[in-house]
Amino acid sequence: MPDDPPGAPSSRWSYRLVANSRAEPESLWPLIAEVERWKQWSFLTRSYLLRPGSPEPNGVGALRRLAVGPFGSTEEVVAFEPPRHLGYEARRGMPVRRYRADVVLEEDTAGTRIEWSGSLEPLVGGTGPLALAYARGFVERFLRAVVRYAERGVPI
Numbered sequence: 001m002p003d004d005p006p007g008a009p010s011s012r013w014s015y016r017l018v019a020n021s022r023a024e025p026e027s028l029w030p031l032i033a034e035v036e037r038w039k040q041w042s043f044l045t046r047s048y049l050l051r052p053g054s055p056e057p058n059g060v061g062a063l064r065r066l067a068v069g070p071f072g073s074t075e076e077v078v079a080f081e082p083p084r085h086l087g088y089e090a091r092r093g094m095p096v097r098r099y100r101a102d103v104v105l106e107e108d109t110a111g112t113r114i115e116w117s118g119s120l121e122p123l124v125g126g127t128g129p130l131a132l133a134y135a136r137g138f139v140e141r142f143l144r145a146v147v148r149y150a151e152r153g154v155p156i
Helices: 025-033 035-041 128-150
Strands: 013-021 046-051 063-068 071-081 085-092 096-108 111-122
Touching: 013 128, 025 035, 025 096, 025 111, 025 128, 035 046, 035 063, 035 128, 096 128, 111 128
Parallel strands: none
Antiparallel strands: 013 111, 046 063, 063 071, 071 085, 085 096, 096 111
């Protein structure tokens, strides 16, 4: 849905996805925060640091590459609050402008509530719904995959 004020032309679109996992936040955090781990649990074939953050290698300022074969994106970590919040912005490789996503982990009685939200501006006017469906579709797959991977070995 557009994020612009009422009456303004639509330019910014956003999504918010929520999932629950029986795994604890401390188990989920490294899977999401450590880019090298993404290829273990997702459909990505390559995931690595292009530039470390400071003071944490995967922290603020880290430049990450996530790809399937030759196609992928480069993202910069802009928020890093272990084990609860990771924020990142796309720098290259996505068919949108100003893409920002945040992953928030909240402990609950059954394990962890995961909220993955993002916002973007389409490159071409009128393509907001398509750009949003593209980004949201990837994130839905990531969210399902990380929950499934994290819950392996967690008692029911």
